[in-house]
Amino acid sequence: MFKKVFHKPWLAWLDKRIPPNPSHALNMRSVFILPSRFGWGFIVMCMCLFLLGTNYQNNLMLLLSYLLLSVMLLTLFYSYQNFAAIALSVSPPKTVFANTTAHLTLNRVKHSNYKTKPEGLLQVQWLQIHKLKLPKLKDTTSITFDIGNQEQRLSIPVLLYTRGEHKLPRLTLKSAYPFGLFNCWTHLDFDVEVMAYPEPKAGKLGEVVHYTQDAAGSKEDERQGNEDFFALTDFIEGEPLNRVAWKQVAKTGNWVVKQFSEQKSDDVYLSLPPNTPLEEGLSALTQKIVSMQSQGVHYGLKLGSTTFTPNNSIAHMHQCLRALATYPNTTFAVSSASTTPVAAASLAAQTTGDSASKGLSK
Known part of the structure; x- marks a missing residue:
């Protein structure tokens, strides 16, 4: 029920905040970041250490809680900086037949605002929309790439079940680099359509x-009379005899046929x-x-x-x-x-x- 009510307004908000584009360079408007489950547990542990240190007046315990909280804050900035350094362009998938898999290719390009390269594992999946039938990732719900390797292309499979021209939904990109304390994600629309025959x-x-023209009453040799002679080729059994070059057959004994530059078939x-x-x-x-x-x-x-x-x-x-x-x-x-x-x-x-x-x- 929640999805039905807020689905359209949420997508409209995404279209306004992250407009469809063949290429995306992530920034503050397109990156979302929140603590992961492990991160929330880490925060609760820091609070418990702080309360215990305050209650028992233990300075070492207080120092440990401050140190862990500092690591948490530093990880927040570093996780965002690493994820926001991602810049991608798209190569549209080739036309395929229904019930076969196309591939959407994401090309990693240089980000204009960051000199460092992104690192860590990047999880990619289609944005799950209510009653979404097309497309789906083949045999899995998500695919994980090492965004820091030398490969500049990420291939995303698209299994199309029905014929027609399909507008691909948004891709969700997630990363928990470096310590898994924060989840960074974004929903990118590359404005791609794919045709399924x-x-x-x-x-x-x-x-x-x-x-x-033969069916209309004309003779085939009359139709060929308006064509330009192109070459002589070896005779193949079944070809019309009116194309045989009889003069060449009489001279050399080799059966050859005339080929024309504008030969027409039925x-x-x-x-x-x-x-x-x-x-x-x-x-x-x-x-x-x-x-x-x-x-x-x-x-x-x-x-x-x-x-x-x-x-x-x-x-x-x-x-x-x-x-x-x-x-x-x-x-x-x-x-x-x-x-x-x-x-x-x-x-x-x-x-x-x-x-x-x-x-x-x-």
């Missing part, structure tokens, strides 16, 4: 429509299968797109009022998968590319590997 699964597909339009649950249909379309992309087949997609013209580029694959991931809640702009070339090439290799490992061949 539907999970590829075999299933029924919608009607596959071929749109070729264009295929995919659509959601009728009378099938939405998630099953989207998963089947995802599996088919990944399979056709790896085979080099040109394909298009009809999804609601949106139509993607046939293509076989990496950007086209990501546009189609992104549309499947956000369907039907989000309208998708066909003209915009959703992934950078480097990330696109990386995910293309990943999707090919995932489809092979799950037996998603056509």
Whole structure:
């Protein structure tokens, strides 16, 4: 009940005090510090020593209580200074499929206000929010890093259970360095969104429509007549005989075929299968797109009022998968590319590997 009442005001207060930002350098506004359980026990012990020393007029006991209290105060300042020296930037996670793990990468950068490097163990976990379903740390509630080592990157796993574009919640960073007397923590929002494509699964597909000029009544050799000759390659059994270079076969006896710079294959339009649950249909379309992309087949997609013209580029694959991931809640702009070339090439290799490992061949 307490969480339901104070959840939204608390998050609004955090957004005002620690605004979302791709990078954070900790300061007095973003660091919270309180004694730990061990620290509260330490304070009670100091008070008991002081009362005993006062009651029995024991100067050594009073001196010991003052000394321990001084250590407590010095630890307070040193714990804050060590924790506030942390500065982090974020590398957004790559696009993944649902029910797989993405990785949010935190890069440790130099703090502008501190020359010393932070030390000790840094505990990282997602901020626990009422009824939070996405995301969760895989197989554990928190991850511990040695912030003082030479590694400049902290990798935080994100297990995404459903498709769609997800706004990642705040990360809670905790440290009890050096003596465990104080807990320093902060809740950082790196303003990161991650896209999860539907999970590829075999299933029924919608009607596959071929749109070729041959189907419209034109002959394939007439269509190829408008293309530029590119090269001669070895003949492979099953290729059309009208592409065979018969003059070369007559001269050398070697069977070769003509390749053109603008050769076209049958264009295929995919659509959601009728009378099938939405998630099953989207998963089947995802599996088919990944399979056709790896085979080099040109394909298009009809999804609601949106139509993607046939293509076989990496950007086209990501546009189609992104549309499947956000369907039907989000309208998708066909003209915009959703992934950078480097990330696109990386995910293309990943999707090919995932489809092979799950037996998603056509």
